Amino acid sequence: xxxxxxxxxxxxxxxxxxxxxxxxxxxxxxxxxxxxxxxxxxxxxxxxxxxxxxxxxxxxxxxxxxxxxxxxxxxxxxxxxxxxxxxx
Amino acid sequence: xxxxxxxxxxxxxxxxxxxxxxxxxxxxxxxxxxxxxxxxxxxxxxxxxxxxxxxxxxxxxxxxxxxxxxxxxxxxxxxxxxxxxxxxxxxxxxxxxxxxxxxxxxxxxxxxxxxxxxxxxxxxxxxxxxxxxxxxxxxxxxxxxxxxxxxxxxxxxxxxxxxxxxxxxxxxxxxxxxxxxxxxxxxxxxxxxxxxxxxxxxxxxxxxxxxxxxxxxxxxxxxxxxxxxxxxxxxxxxxxxxxxxxxxxxxxxxxxxxxxxxxxxxxxxxxxxxxxxxxxxxxxxxxxxxxxxxxxxxxxxxxxxxxxxxxxxxxxxxxxxxxxxxxxxxxxxxxxxxxxxxxxxxxxxxxxxxxxxxxxxxxxxxxxxxxxxxxxxxxxxxxxxxxxxxxxxxxxxxxxxxxxxxxxxxxxxxxxxxxxxxxxxxxxxxxxxxxxxxxxxxxxxxxxxxxxxxxxxxxxxxxxxxxxxxxxxxxxxxxxxxxxxxxxxxxxxxxxxxxxxxxxxxxxxxxxxxxxxxxxxxxxxxxxxxxxxxxxxxxxxxxxxxxxxxxxxxxxxxxxxxxxxxxxxxxxxxxxxxxxxxxxxxxxxxxxxxxxxxxxxxxxxxxxxxxxxxxxxxxxxxxxxxxxxxxxxxxxxxxxxxxxxxxxxxxxxxxxxxxxxxxxxxxxxxxxxxxxxxxxxxxxxxxxxxxx
Numbered sequence: 001x002x003x004x005x006x007x008x009x010x011x012x013x014x015x016x017x018x019x020x021x022x023x024x025x026x027x028x029x030x031x032x033x034x035x036x037x038x039x040x041x042x043x044x045x046x047x048x049x050x051x052x053x054x055x056x057x058x059x060x061x062x063x064x065x066x067x068x069x070x071x072x073x074x075x076x077x078x079x080x081x082x083x084x085x086x087x088x
Numbered sequence: 089x090x091x092x093x094x095x096x097x098x099x100x101x102x103x104x105x106x107x108x109x110x111x112x113x114x115x116x117x118x119x120x121x122x123x124x125x126x127x128x129x130x131x132x133x134x135x136x137x138x139x140x141x142x143x144x145x146x147x148x149x150x151x152x153x154x155x156x157x158x159x160x161x162x163x164x165x166x167x168x169x170x171x172x173x174x175x176x177x178x179x180x181x182x183x184x185x186x187x188x189x190x191x192x193x194x195x196x197x198x199x200x201x202x203x204x205x206x207x208x209x210x211x212x213x214x215x216x217x218x219x220x221x222x223x224x225x226x227x228x229x230x231x232x233x234x235x236x237x238x239x240x241x242x243x244x245x246x247x248x249x250x251x252x253x254x255x256x257x258x259x260x261x262x263x264x265x266x267x268x269x270x271x272x273x274x275x276x277x278x279x280x281x282x283x284x285x286x287x288x289x290x291x292x293x294x295x296x297x298x299x300x301x302x303x304x305x306x307x308x309x310x311x312x313x314x315x316x317x318x319x320x321x322x323x324x325x326x327x328x329x330x331x332x333x334x335x336x337x338x339x340x341x342x343x344x345x346x347x348x349x350x351x352x353x354x355x356x357x358x359x360x361x362x363x364x365x366x367x368x369x370x371x372x373x374x375x376x377x378x379x380x381x382x383x384x385x386x387x388x389x390x391x392x393x394x395x396x397x398x399x400x401x402x403x404x405x406x407x408x409x410x411x412x413x414x415x416x417x418x419x420x421x422x423x424x425x426x427x428x429x430x431x432x433x434x435x436x437x438x439x440x441x442x443x444x445x446x447x448x449x450x451x452x453x454x455x456x457x458x459x460x461x462x463x464x465x466x467x468x469x470x471x472x473x474x475x476x477x478x479x480x481x482x483x484x485x486x487x488x489x490x491x492x493x494x495x496x497x498x499x500x501x502x503x504x505x506x507x508x509x510x511x512x513x514x515x516x517x518x519x520x521x522x523x524x525x526x527x528x529x530x531x532x533x534x535x536x537x538x539x540x541x542x543x544x545x546x547x548x549x550x551x552x553x554x555x556x557x558x559x560x561x562x563x564x565x566x567x568x569x570x571x572x573x574x575x576x577x578x579x580x581x582x583x584x585x586x587x588x589x590x591x592x593x594x595x596x597x598x599x600x601x602x603x604x605x606x607x608x609x610x611x612x613x614x615x616x617x618x619x620x621x622x623x624x625x626x627x628x629x630x631x632x633x634x635x636x637x638x639x640x641x642x643x644x645x646x647x648x649x650x651x652x653x654x655x656x657x658x659x660x661x662x663x664x665x666x667x668x669x670x671x672x673x674x675x676x677x678x679x680x681x682x683x684x685x686x687x688x689x690x691x692x693x694x695x696x697x698x699x700x701x702x703x704x705x706x707x708x709x710x711x712x713x714x715x716x717x718x719x720x721x722x723x724x725x726x727x728x729x730x731x732x733x734x735x736x737x738x739x740x741x742x743x744x745x746x747x748x749x750x751x752x753x754x755x756x757x758x759x760x761x762x763x764x765x766x767x768x769x770x771x772x773x774x775x776x777x778x779x780x
Contacts, residue, residue, distance in 0.1 A: 023531025041647035
């Protein structure tokens, strides 16, 4: 994307599958670099997916692309948090 | 990725780069070399720089590496010995009949040499990019060679007679390029790249089969006009089956003591949710809302599915007999788990309805539709497990089924409109199959195939349980709600149940008198690669057994499903069958794999930036895409080449193709709108105003 300044700086990431659901797979990124939750559709595998398997991918650094905030998303997050509170 | 010996023969003139670390002393063969198609990307990402003295593939084959080199190292005289020299004459071999366009700036008085001209193979792209225009007055390279320039001419300017000293126009001749004549297997084809005043006379005696002759003008995907065909054997289209849809317009939906339809008003039993909640133990609660157009600006949980309300008459199965349909009203399934987490989270479309729906898409509500919106709450944590989304659909279907039961009892006279869908087979026409890849990775990535009621739940077999193997449906089964989609992620590209009910490609192919649509194959997309190839090979065998001439393969969304999508196309293409692929790609969903059979591709993207924009159905297959795919397939079946795609996604390609189809067929194709057509919230409007 044109607005990324460091989009061409690719780093290799490794992780461990921590959760496998019918619709989603979660992974911890090695080096305490965070967690990742992705739909199964976005995971390529030659093997049946299991907790504990190693995964790898390459990514660029995540950059904030603008100072603006998207009100639509803020409202969504608020609505979801309100709902969670109600549920609790 | 190394090259095959077969492929390398096609690209001898390309730059040579090793694909893997290569030891000193190795002899270069096809499998040491990288595919030149990816060089531009490697250069863009800074992984590789092509030096000026790089050798060509034909030079390095059989040559010896003199020092160990890393992968992606370009082969040059410094790291290789025993390479073949290519004489300058060979390198500058040019087509003298091609138009003359300067490659470098030239001053008045300079003599033009062969190396001064731009390579004609790039003309098409350059003209597309408006770098220059090749009019009739531009002279050929042969005519301009060794002539003296009379004026200064900049690079990329075509040479015209007035620029050259002592130029004499050659005797006018018929320009003939790329012309060929072929007769094989009862079909005769005359191919004319460019021509003028062509008079073709063919003795009828040499003809055999159905085709007498055709003149095809080369165009990206032009649908060719057949030349006057005298003795074409016209075989009658054969009616296979028909389906009647009886429509009744609903203008008001309300709650009442019992579910009923009175005139144009649909009443829903007010305590229907108490029954629906019993559909599954996983369902904790369910409520329904009636969303009329004045409430389009309200918040909604993520839209899981949009479904038509239709029922079969008597004991007819889906795709046969008669179906009763309510117009102006749809069922919208939404839901969360007990923790408030959306079912099908990851790019969900929760939020203000009208900001998240691309109206009028085959799978989306039409503007003006009344929504019967269910909001299902399922057990905590079940939103990503297979039973979760299924339970939400099943509970919602209890409500729809109650409406269906009422519809069955209605007097036929209340249905003001009758529509008949007819499936024809067209013997003698090119036989075509449509292959629809559906998601099959689990959870919401599942579809119920052929339920008892249109888009019902009961009786439908989940494609995941069927092992995702190919299942053949006839077009009327598809258009009668034979697919209940639990729907994928990615709101903009997922195909809701209503999409299949109004599937534009199936409709276009079924009604196209130029092709013989034999059926629609649904094939699931499993998670694991080995399973993907298993189902893909079965698909290849089925398509082989069908003896089709052409196929169109579609998929929804992007991700690992592109691996089997590519494999399906390969399995079909390797059997000598022309195949067109359709997918959302744009910028974000670029294909992860490819193969040499993936040359006819149609992108379903409509979003301005080529991304998954989270607006329901924005990037799904629409009529305009169906028309392009069919046009491309017919063009391929007629033996026309399709232009190489541009390296980066460009929305103009689509527009150009649509214009060509409009011109060739003398039709007007309406373009659908994209996310720019839906409103921004007040807050966002204010924000944008403040920025201006």
